[in-house]
Amino acid sequence: MENQRAVTVADGLRTVLRILVHTVLGGAALIAIVTVASVLGPMLAIDLYTPPVAAWWTVFTAITVQGVPFLLLGTVVSAAIGAFVPQRVFQRLLPRRTALAVPVAGAAGVVLPGCECASVPVAGSLMRRGVAPAAALAFLLSAPAINPVVLVATSIAFPGQPEMVLGRLVASLATAVVMGWLWARFGREEWLRLPRRDTAHGPGAGPRAFVSGLQHDFLHAGGFLVVGAAAAATFDIVVPRSLLEVFTGSAWLSVLLLAVLAVVLCVCSEADAFVAASLSGFSPTARLAFMVVGPMVDLKLIALQTGTFGRSFALRFSSATWLVAVASSVLAGWWLL
Numbered sequence: 001m002e003n004q005r006a007v008t009v010a011d012g013l014r015t016v017l018r019i020l021v022h023t024v025l026g027g028a029a030l031i032a033i034v035t036v037a038s039v040l041g042p043m044l045a046i047d048l049y050t051p052p053v054a055a056w057w058t059v060f061t062a063i064t065v066q067g068v069p070f071l072l073l074g075t076v077v078s079a080a081i082g083a084f085v086p087q088r089v090f091q092r093l094l095p096r097r098t099a100l101a102v103p104v105a106g107a108a109g110v111v112l113p114g115c116e117c118a119s120v121p122v123a124g125s126l127m128r129r130g131v132a133p134a135a136a137l138a139f140l141l142s143a144p145a146i147n148p149v150v151l152v153a154t155s156i157a158f159p160g161q162p163e164m165v166l167g168r169l170v171a172s173l174a175t176a177v178v179m180g181w182l183w184a185r186f187g188r189e190e191w192l193r194l195p196r197r198d199t200a201h202g203p204g205a206g207p208r209a210f211v212s213g214l215q216h217d218f219l220h221a222g223g224f225l226v227v228g229a230a231a232a233a234t235f236d237i238v239v240p241r242s243l244l245e246v247f248t249g250s251a252w253l254s255v256l257l258l259a260v261l262a263v264v265l266c267v268c269s270e271a272d273a274f275v276a277a278s279l280s281g282f283s284p285t286a287r288l289a290f291m292v293v294g295p296m297v298d299l300k301l302i303a304l305q306t307g308t309f310g311r312s313f314a315l316r317f318s319s320a321t322w323l324v325a326v327a328s329s330v331l332a333g334w335w336l337l
Contacts, residue, residue, distance in 0.1 A: 052237050059233035064226060076214060077122050083210035098132045102180035105135035106173055109142030119143040120304040127194055133187065138180030141321065144269040144295040145172035154291065157273035163336045164288065168273075171292045171332035175325045182320065193310030229266065231299045254286040259326050262294035269295035285333030292329045297322045 094101040109119075123140035127133055144150070146169050158164040247257040258279065267275050272294045276287040297318050305314040 056233045056237045059237070060229050064229045068222070072218060077125075079125075079210045079212075079214040083207070094131065094135060098134050098184045099181065101132055101135040102138045102184065103177050105131070106138040106142040106176040106180060109139055109144075109146050109173075109176065110148060111143075120301065120308050124308050132184070133192055133194075134180045134184035137183055137317070138176045140176075141179055141296045142173055142176035145176070145292065150269050150273070150295070153270055154273040157277040164284065167288050167329075167332040167336045168291050170336070171288065171325070171328040172295070174332075175292065175296060175321065175328045178324050178328070179317075179321050182324075183317070190312075191310075191316055192313045229300055231264075231303075251283055251285070254282045255289050255326065255330060258282060258286045258290040259293045259322065259329075262290045263298050263322065265294075266298045266300045267294055283333075284337040285330060288333050288337065289326055289329035292332075293322060293325045296325055 094104055119140045122143070123136045126136040126139065151165055151169060154165045154168055155162070247253040258276075262272070265275075272291055276290045279287055279290070302314050302318050305317065309317075
């Protein structure tokens with residue numbers, strides 16, 4: 001008996017040590033790669049005498065570096081949920097009726113201080129733990145949009161304008177809840193490719209399952225983050241700024257324009273308020289739409305959803321979310337701004 005306990009303790013210590021080594025080495029490698037790429041990328045572009053390439057690399061690096069820490073946060077939370085949290089916990093916290101579970105899950109988005117990169121793996125892990133897809137998707141949309149970090153950043157970006165913070169909270173939460181209800185009513189199982197990796201408690205649960213889940217989710221989602229960042233950087237370089245100025249004179253066109261820009265610019269939800277505040281030529285409602293749409297629908301998020309839940313789901317869900325987010329922004333802007 002004592003020998004078994006000693007072996008169990010030794011295995012636990014080895015697993016913890018392995019986690020620490022992976023974390024330290026992985027973090028050091030990530031910092032080294034980002035540092036080398038940030039330095040050599042612009043230098044190479046300058047040596048080739050191609051200013052557009054240098055600009056593209058700058059945007060691409062900024063989006064990637066901005067998203068990777070929060071993607072890591074999301075994968076850590078996802079792996080921890082899969083390895084350590086029993087399924088009965090979610091069954092107790094969320095109402096059994098999906099119609100009630102959706103708003104509860106949407107409101108729970110305030111507890112995750114991350115961006116949209118973090119929400120996708122967490123939502124996938126929630127589905128694996130038995131949470132209804134409609135509730136998990138409501139959480140996916142609300143978490144990057146209404147968490148305290150985002151709301152504080154918005155208040156700093158728009159000093160003396162609490163109505164902008166309230167408008168963002170109301171429009172974002174309304175969008176998340178409405179999309180959850182819509183999925184519960186009209187969503188089909190064949191559209192959603194549920195994550196198949198089994199992380200239930202059993203022989204592989206615990207620290208080893210945490211390490212395995214962290215490696216799987218981070219590597220899988222990280223590739224799609226890079227693809228989305230590359231697409232956003234390409235759009236930023238190809239579309240001339242003069243074309244964007246044509247739309248500032250129309251209230252409706254300005255809302256639609258900034259809603260589209262939010263999709264392609266892929267600004268992190270913790271920083272998009274400062275970008276919106278700098279767009280002083282646009283109406284407050286248009287800037288609100290930029291902040292509501294961005295954390296819920298952008299190129300890198302669509303890529304992450306495609307890799308996690310399948311292309312069929314990503315196209316349908318992103319399109320519907322964009323429409324609902326724009327409508328919610330217009331209504332909140334009309335009411336509060």
